[in-house]
Amino acid sequence: MSELLRVEGLVKHFPLDRHRYVAAVNDVSFVIGRGETLGLVGESGSGKTTVGRCILRLIEPTAGRVWFDGRDITSLPDEQLRPLRHRLQLVFQEPFASLNPRRNVRQTVEEPLLLQGGMSARQRSDRLRETLALVHLGDRHLGRYPNQLTASEQQRVGIARAIVTHPDLVVLDEPTSSLDQTVRAEILDVLVDLQDRLGTAYLFISHDLTAVESVSHRIAIMYLGRIVESGSTQQIFGRQYHPYSRALLSAVLYPDPRRKLEPFTLRGEIPSAINPRDECALYGRCPIGLPSCTESAPPLEEVEAGHFAACFRWREFVSGKATAVTPPVEGAPHPAVSRWAGRDPARRPGDKAADPEWCSPVTKQER
Amino acid sequence: MSQPILQLESVTVETTGDSRAPLLEDVSLELGVGDVIGVVGEAGAGKTVLVRTVLRLLPENLRLARGRVRLKGTDLNTLGEAELRRLRGTELAPILPDAKSQLNPLLRVGDMMTAVLRTREKVGGKEARERAAALLQTVGITDPARRLEAYPHELSGGMAQRVCIALALMHSPSVIIADEPTAGLDVTVQRQVLDLMAGLVRARDAAQLIVTRDLGIVAHYCGRVAVMQGGRIVEMAPTIQLFDSPQHPHTRELLKAVRRKGVVHRSQPVAERA
């Protein structure tokens, strides 16, 4: 596949004070091919948005490299980066807030072309109309301001602004999560349709797994700043090699009452990312965690062709042998407990989940 | 079924002033013991107004024009403000979105919970504390004794939502009104919160109204579903029936939107196929 974007060993730490920092992204690497969509999935705090921002150089990565079309853009000065901007675009989560309230649709969508330069007024106006047509907007929208548009129209203007220069890559940062279901479907259709016509590659950042499933060729799942599993959409949705991925997928509520809910296996919530230790980040929530999992962070291993997972115990996990492992016994806390003690005992490894009766989902018969 | 717990009889809510735009029109609903009804609709369908009407928390510029809201047979509109406040804490338990903003940032979780118990049930400080801790345990918060000392800003979103649920459940309410109870929560936390509420409803012979725009929640956690559009209930049916054979065009539209087929089946990137 012809490679468009390569991210290698990306790290982003936000310092809090002299001794503490938030490790938003830890050693993330991936590749996006031309015309391909990579879905980057994770819960809040997983660092997925930070990855997108580092790629666009909206924030400066702490370490790691980003190559765009064969060129290292990690440390390009602003003056040299700006001419590349029209090939590398972003669509925001909040459609309204990402539009300048004082600029109408024409001004907003035409601006990237003006900045790119080299087009006559005639060409610009043609491209503008053509682009708006692609996102199902018409001439009557040209003079409107953001507060005169519906949420769907606002987001389509945001998309039009991103694709008007026919970029090679668009980072979609939760483009549908603030929208209604019907609008969401509309926007996803527009995005897929655009990719077919223009061959744009997408980095689709989202926590919405059903949306990611429907637009991505490949998926990478992030947890606490690291990619824990990646593979093609079929691979990821077919069989998960990492306990976190399985839990995440089992938590998806498909709008189909006949589809049985799988039991949910993770305890507690995502811990804080302040000064993390070099260990498996899921330890403490993981149903199959062993004390040896705290010795270092598990590397991504190729578990099938093109399918990677970062779990020491993936072999036992997929074969089903590892599910029986009990969590560390209470009273014999693992060394990390003292670290948790000051923060959040709910995440302490030794805790039993609350009364299981409260935690079981309703089954069909009981309705 | 025995007498319904919550009953809405052709409720109509209008804006006050000249325009008189109806925001809810002729809405009727019945919740019996153990019922979990889902109300779905898009932004502007009238879901929030419905919740506010049931809780009698309509803003100044809206008013109940016609219809009745009955709780165990009592017309809520005939009740005074004090009576109503008592009901909202006990019989009717609201669980609203964005739990964190509902909690008083200056009070510890424990103070909030014990204050309610002590004023409403006149129990002593020690007993109130024990009961509060037990309640936190019930909503899946481990080490409740420590949590009681926490301030709201020290809680995560999921934890705050659980505290809100605990507060709502304090008096074994007969109806839980959950307005987008998991909005803003991560999927894994969402599952935990929904499972928790479902379990509690079953265990306590309560009833629940889940108002949401997420058809996934409705599909798995509700027995019946009401679809709202433009302030009206346009379709109401048992969940499986609604998903299997939607009757109203808007229901079909909503279902079509969540059942869209994407590129999953188009396995190769565009550049490869070209």
Next chain:
Amino acid sequence: MREIDIAEARPRSRTAGLAAAARLVRGARLSPLEVVALVIFAVILFLALFGPRIAPYPTETANPLLRLLAPSRAHLLGTDVNGMDIWSRLLAAPRTDVFIAVVATGLSVLVGAPLGVIAGYFEGNRRRLSSLVGEGIMRLLDVIQAFPVFIFAMVLVAIRGANVVNIVAAVAFVNMPVFLRLVRGEVLQLRDQPFAEAARVVGNSDLQIGFKHLLPNALPPLVVQISVTVGFAILLTAGLSFVGAGIAPPTPELGNMISEGAKFMITGQWWPSLFPGIALGIIVFTFGVVGETVGRLLQPGGRAARERGGDLNVGAQQAVADMVQEKRGVS
């Protein structure tokens, strides 16, 4: 909907114009106070342009025979110590005061606003040099603002001489920090908005983002401040004249009129300074109210947002607004 109102308000004939104006007033939901202020504002502007021409008596010619006459039918507000008609001079005075204040304020905005954009946008910038520029501007400002405004202006005029140019310069100089701080504050807040980031992504440079995207959004509070400042600049101009560091008589000017009349207060001739004083108060007040009104109308969607009101949370407010729109059949 406001935009439509304004578009429709372009008068075609006189009656249509009046009807359109009425619609505009209704559309903008002006309070009675705001309507009064707008009318007075129009009068002030009219006087600034034509005041000296409509004055019934000469405004700069002394007439010793008519000294200090009490208000009468011939001289509505009486005459001053030089025998000049106070009503005539009041009509003529706004030209001097408003002119100086408007030009001076314009000057402070022209200097202050751009510096404010730079100071705000570059504060804490990742590039060290830019960040230093932002810091430097703010520290300089602290130094300027450390002086008492009035005394500072007095000293400036005393050193440079009391002519119109110097007074304008002095008033502009002391007001400049107001605009700088205001714009900086707005920009600081706006630069974290997603649309500012969007502007960067499409390839705008730092300065382009600041001036093309952020500054226009700082406009409503800026307009309010301009108007308030013009009011205070008038006060400052009058004040300088009052202490003798401004416009000297016989040029009709509120400050020197008050100052000249002040010494006769004790001897019972209250009219030479009272009427200019009242005029000054009304002018300053009017500019304040008009600024607020215009700032409110400039806010995109601001009017609609206030209309919703109530104690619903934001999400619910949005939902209600959406529904109301839907019902009205507005897309």
